[in-house]
Amino acid sequence: MPEDKTIRHPDTHPPLVLASTSPRRRQLLQGAGLGFEIVESGVDEQMRQSESGRSFALRMACEKALAVSGRRPDALVLGADTVVEIEGEILGKPQTPDEARSMLQKLSGRVHRVFTGFALARRSIIVESAAVLSQVRFRELARADIERYIATQEPYDKAGGYAVQGEAGEFIAAVEGSITNVMGLPIDEVLEALRRHGIGNLLAR
Numbered sequence: 001m002p003e004d005k006t007i008r009h010p011d012t013h014p015p016l017v018l019a020s021t022s023p024r025r026r027q028l029l030q031g032a033g034l035g036f037e038i039v040e041s042g043v044d045e046q047m048r049q050s051e052s053g054r055s056f057a058l059r060m061a062c063e064k065a066l067a068v069s070g071r072r073p074d075a076l077v078l079g080a081d082t083v084v085e086i087e088g089e090i091l092g093k094p095q096t097p098d099e100a101r102s103m104l105q106k107l108s109g110r111v112h113r114v115f116t117g118f119a120l121a122r123r124s125i126i127v128e129s130a131a132v133l134s135q136v137r138f139r140e141l142a143r144a145d146i147e148r149y150i151a152t153q154e155p156y157d158k159a160g161g162y163a164v165q166g167e168a169g170e171f172i173a174a175v176e177g178s179i180t181n182v183m184g185l186p187i188d189e190v191l192e193a194l195r196r197h198g199i200g201n202l203l204a205r
Contacts, residue, residue, distance in 0.1 A: 039071065053115045079119045105146065108141040
């Protein structure tokens with residue numbers, strides 16, 4: 001029998017780095033069975049004049065991925081950013097009870113849009129990026145609902161002042177689109193993108 005001279009390379013792929021310290025994004029990736037490192041990007045999240053929610057989320061995701069990729073050229077770096085937009089107004093992360101109260105009052109009884117941009121970078125080049133849209137409808141919120149929620153301290157590091165996976169889940173009347181997108185990372189779309197770049201190919205589809 002002739003000798004098999006085929007050179008067999010080990011099944012290798014670049015390490016995955018998440019350019020975010022978001023607990024929600026970390027949990028979603030861990031729940032998908034992925035191993036990864038976390039490196040904070042340090043990017044200043046400042047909107048440009050007349051920038052849309054979709055454009056802002058996508059730009060921030062790309063900037064975060066590139067900032068970390070410059071430090072980790074060996075890795076595939078995932079950056080992400082989530083934006084809440086209602087009638088053209090972008091709601092950031094409230095810093096005070098008054099800001100949280102104002103945001104929740106605006107969302108009460110209305111439909112808003114949630115964009116999460118994500119980007120993959122390798123050797124300081126964006127190799128793939130996308131922005132995913134979900135639409136969320138809040139039920140009418142009583143003043144007591146809002147005050148009770150503010151007292152939980154949950155609004156303060158969340159775009160739009162709420163976390164769909166937290167106690168604000170009871171505020172949600174309907175979600176059109178990906179629920180994980182509202183949480184901070186459209187996990188199905190991200191997993192498909194990672195597979196295209198050699199990570200997660202063995203994960204169950």
